[in-house]
Amino acid sequence: MTYDLATIAPELFLLVSAMALLMLGAFRQGNPTGLVLSLATVATVITFVLVWLQPTARELAFGGLFVRDGFGNFMKGLILVGSSVSLIMAWRFIERENMSRFEFPVLMLFATVGMMMMVSANDLISLYIGLELQSLSLYVIAAFRRDTLRSTESGLKYFVLGALSSGMLLYGSSLVYGFAGTTNFNTLAEILQQAAQAGEAPSIGLIVGVVFVMAGLAFKVGGVPFHMWTPDVYEGAPTPVTAFFASAPKIAAMALFARVLMGPFAELVAQWQQVVVAISLLSMVLGALAAISQTNIKRLMAYSSIGHVGYALIGLAAGTEAGVRGLAVYMAIYLFMNLGTFAVILCMRQKDRMVENIDDLRGLSRTHPLMALAMGIFMFSMAGIPPLAGFFSKLYVFLAAIEAQLYTLAVVGVLSSVVGAFYYLRIVKLMYFDEPAESFDQPFGREMSLIMGAAGAITLLFFVFPSPIVSGAEAAAASLLAAAG
Amino acid sequence: MVVQALCFYLFSAVAIASAVMVISSRNPVHSVLFLILAFFNAAGLFVLMGAEFLGMILVVVYLGAVTVLFLFVVMMLNINVAEMRQGFLQYLPIGATVGLILLVELFMVLGGWAISPEAAQVAQVPTPPPEQVSNTAALGNVLYTKYVYLFQASGIVLLVAMIGAIVLTLRTRTGVRRQNLREQSFRTRDESVEVKKVQSGSGV
Numbered sequence: 001m002t003y004d005l006a007t008i009a010p011e012l013f014l015l016v017s018a019m020a021l022l023m024l025g026a027f028r029q030g031n032p033t034g035l036v037l038s039l040a041t042v043a044t045v046i047t048f049v050l051v052w053l054q055p056t057a058r059e060l061a062f063g064g065l066f067v068r069d070g071f072g073n074f075m076k077g078l079i080l081v082g083s084s085v086s087l088i089m090a091w092r093f094i095e096r097e098n099m100s101r102f103e104f105p106v107l108m109l110f111a112t113v114g115m116m117m118m119v120s121a122n123d124l125i126s127l128y129i130g131l132e133l134q135s136l137s138l139y140v141i142a143a144f145r146r147d148t149l150r151s152t153e154s155g156l157k158y159f160v161l162g163a164l165s166s167g168m169l170l171y172g173s174s175l176v177y178g179f180a181g182t183t184n185f186n187t188l189a190e191i192l193q194q195a196a197q198a199g200e201a202p203s204i205g206l207i208v209g210v211v212f213v214m215a216g217l218a219f220k221v222g223g224v225p226f227h228m229w230t231p232d233v234y235e236g237a238p239t240p241v242t243a244f245f246a247s248a249p250k251i252a253a254m255a256l257f258a259r260v261l262m263g264p265f266a267e268l269v270a271q272w273q274q275v276v277v278a279i280s281l282l283s284m285v286l287g288a289l290a291a292i293s294q295t296n297i298k299r300l301m302a303y304s305s306i307g308h309v310g311y312a313l314i315g316l317a318a319g320t321e322a323g324v325r326g327l328a329v330y331m332a333i334y335l336f337m338n339l340g341t342f343a344v345i346l347c348m349r350q351k352d353r354m355v356e357n358i359d360d361l362r363g364l365s366r367t368h369p370l371m372a373l374a375m376g377i378f379m380f381s382m383a384g385i386p387p388l389a390g391f392f393s394k395l396y397v398f399l400a401a402i403e404a405q406l407y408t409l410a411v412v413g414v415l416s417s418v419v420g421a422f423y424y425l426r427i428v429k430l431m432y433f434d435e436p437a438e439s440f441d442q443p444f445g446r447e448m449s450l451i452m453g454a455a456g457a458i459t460l461l462f463f464v465f466p467s468p469i470v471s472g473a474e475a476a477a478a479s480l481l482a483a484a485g
Numbered sequence: 486m487v488v489q490a491l492c493f494y495l496f497s498a499v500a501i502a503s504a505v506m507v508i509s510s511r512n513p514v515h516s517v518l519f520l521i522l523a524f525f526n527a528a529g530l531f532v533l534m535g536a537e538f539l540g541m542i543l544v545v546v547y548l549g550a551v552t553v554l555f556l557f558v559v560m561m562l563n564i565n566v567a568e569m570r571q572g573f574l575q576y577l578p579i580g581a582t583v584g585l586i587l588l589v590e591l592f593m594v595l596g597g598w599a600i601s602p603e604a605a606q607v608a609q610v611p612t613p614p615p616e617q618v619s620n621t622a623a624l625g626n627v628l629y630t631k632y633v634y635l636f637q638a639s640g641i642v643l644l645v646a647m648i649g650a651i652v653l654t655l656r657t658r659t660g661v662r663r664q665n666l667r668e669q670s671f672r673t674r675d676e677s678v679e680v681k682k683v684q685s686g687s688g689v
Contacts, residue, residue: 008634015641019644022648061634062633062634063631065632065634065635066634101652103648103651103652106648107645107648107649107652110641110644110645110648113641117638125632125635126634126635126638129635129638129639129642130638132642133638133641133642133645136642136645136646136649137645137649139649140645140648140649140652140653143653144652146652146653155653204594205594205595208591208594
C-alpha cells in the first residue's frame with residue numbers, strides 16, 4: 001500500500017493541495033482569490049517537479065487500476081505546463097472581468113488531477129472516473145461567469161454534450177466488459193492476444209463496444225464528427241478558460257486515446273484504424289475549411305484546434321511506435337504554440353474591454369511590434385512553415401503515416417495544411433500590412449510578455465535544440481508500446 | 486420458476502411502459518412520477534436477479550432522493566410544455582428512423598450473445614458463492630480494499646459536483662437580516678428597552 005501511494009505521489013500532492021486551498025479560500029477573511037490563485041500555480045509547479053522525479057519504469061498500483069510509466073509522465077508534464085500557464089494567464093483576467101472567486105483555481109486543480117488520472121488509467125473504470133472528474137470541473141469553469149449569457153450557454157452546451165459522450169463511453173465499456181469479461185487493460189490485451197494466436201476472430205460485440213468507447217473519446221478530443229461543441233464552448237467561455245480547454249484537456253484526452261487503442265486493443269488495430277483514419281481525415285478538412293470564414297479569433301482557434309487534433313490523430317492511425325512518437329511531439333509543440341497564441345489574445349483589450357475580432361489585430365506591427373512578432377511566429381508555426389516548430393510536428397506524423405502506408409492521410413494532411421495556411425497567414429497580413437486599428441491597452445503585465453516570449457522562443461528555436469522534446473516523446477512512445485507488446 | 490418468470494415479465498413490461506410515458510406524457514410532473522415508477526420496477530428486476538443491495542440502493546437513492554428533488558424542481562420551474570413540444574413532430578421521423586436502425590443493429594450484434602466461459606474465468610473479482618456471503622457483504626469486502634482508489638476518486642468527483650453547484654448558484658445578498666444567536670442571547674434589557682414617561686393628554 002505504501003508503495004502504491006508513492007506511485008501516485010504527484011496526483012496525491014495536487015489533490016491534497018487543491019483541498020487545502022479550498023479550505024483556505026473558504027475560511028480566510030477578505031477576498032482570498034489572489035492568494036489561492038498564486039498558491040495553486042505553485043502547486044502545479046511542484047507537481048511538475050514530482051512528475052519529473054518519478055521513475056519511468058512501468059509500475060502498476062492499486063491492483064492494476066493505475067499505471068505509472070514513461071508515456072504517462074511525459075503527458076502529465078505537458079498537462080501540468082498547460083495548467084500552470086493557464087493559471088498564470090488568469091491572474092489579472094479574473095480580477096478585471098469580475099469573476100474573482102477562489103473556486104476558480106481550485107476547480108482548475110481538480111480538473112488537472114482528473115486529467116492525470118485519465119492519463120494513468122489502466123482500467124476502464126479508472127478511465128471513466130478520471131474523465132468525469134476532469135469534465136465535471138471543466139463544465140463548471142466554462143460557465144464560471146454565470147451572469148453572462150454566453151458563458152452559461154457554453155457551460156450548458158458542454159455539459160449536455162459531454163454527458164452524452166460519457167453515456168456512449170460507458171455503454172461501450174459495458175459491452176467490452178460483457179464480451180471480454182474484464183475491464184483491466186492488461187488482461188484485455190492478454191485475452192485478445194490469445195484469441196489472435198488461436199486464430200479466432202474478435203467477437204463483433206467487442207468491436208461495437210470499442211467503437212462506442214472511441215466515439216466517447218473522440219467527443220473529448222473534439223474530432224469531427226463529434227466536434228460540434230468546440231466552437232461555441234471556446235467562444236463563450238472566459239478566455240483563460242478557453243486557453244486551458246485548448247491545451248491541457250486536449251493533451252489528456254489524446255494521451256488516453258493512445259493508451260486505450262495501443263494498449264488493450266492493440267490486437268484490434270485493423271478494426272480501429274479505419275475509424276481513426278476517418279476521424280483524422282474529416283477533422284483536418286473541416287478544421288481547414290470552416291476556419292476560413294470566421295471573424296472571431298476564439299472561434300478561429302476552436303476550428304484550428306479541430307484541425308490540429310486531426311493531424312495528431314494521423315500519428316495514432318499509423319499504430320506504430322513512430323506514430324505515437326509523432327503524436328507526442330505534435331501535442332507538445334501544439335501546447336506551446338497554443339499557449340502563446342492565447343497569451344496574445346488575452347492582451348487584446350481596448351478601453352478596458354476584451355475584444356475578440358480578428359480585425360482588431362490590424363496594424364499590430366506598428367502599435368506593438370514585439371507582440372506582433374510573437375503572434376507572427378505562432379501563426380507561421382501553426383501553418384507549418386519551416387523552420388518553425390509546427391513544421392517539424394507535422395513532419396513527424398506525416399513520416400509515420402507514410403511508413404505505415406497511409407498515403408491518403410499524408411496527402412490530405414498536406415493539402416489541408418495548405419488551405420489552413422490561408423487563415424493563419426491572413427492574420428499575419430492583417431498585422432503587418434494593414435493600417436493600424438485602435439491600439440490595445442497597456443500594460444499587459446510582465447507575466448504575459450514572459451509567456452509570449454518563452455513560447456515564441458520554444459517555437460522558433462525548436463529546430464536548433466529538438467532533443468528535449470523529441471527524445472522525451474521517443475521514450476514515451478517506447479514505454480507505451482513496450483507495455484502493449 | 487413460474488412465479489419468477491411472471492414477476493420478471495411484469496416488472497420489465499411496467500418499466501418499459503412507464504419509460505415511454507416519461508417522454509410522452511404532457512405534464513412534466515406526470516413524467517417525473519412515471520420515472521419513479523420505472524426506477525421502482527428496475528429495482529424489482531435487481532432483486533429478482535439476486536442483487537438485493539443494488540435494488541435497495543436504487544430505491545433509497547434514486548426514488549428517495551433524486552427523483553423527489555426532481556419533482557421539486559419541476560414543480561418550481563414554470564415549464565411551458567406546448568413550447569417545448571414544438572418541433573417534436575418535425576424531428577420525430579428522422580429521430581425514430583435513426584433510433585430504429587441502431588436498435589436493429591444492436592439486436593443483430595447482441596442477439597446471439599451468451600456469457601463466454603472464458604469471461605467468467607478472467608473476472609477480476611470473482612463473485613463469491615451466494616450461500617456463503619450475502620452480496621452486500623461481498624461488495625463491502627472489495628469496495629474498501631481492492632477498489633479503494635476508485636472509491637476515493639468517486640468521492641472527489643462528488644466533492645467537485647458540490648463545489649460546482651455552490652459556485653454556479655450561491656449568491657451572497659447584501660442587506661439581508663440574519664439571525665445572530667450570540668448577539669441575541671447576550672443583549673441586555675438596557676440596550677433594547679426604553680422607558681418613556683408620557684404626559685397624559687400630550688402623546689409621545
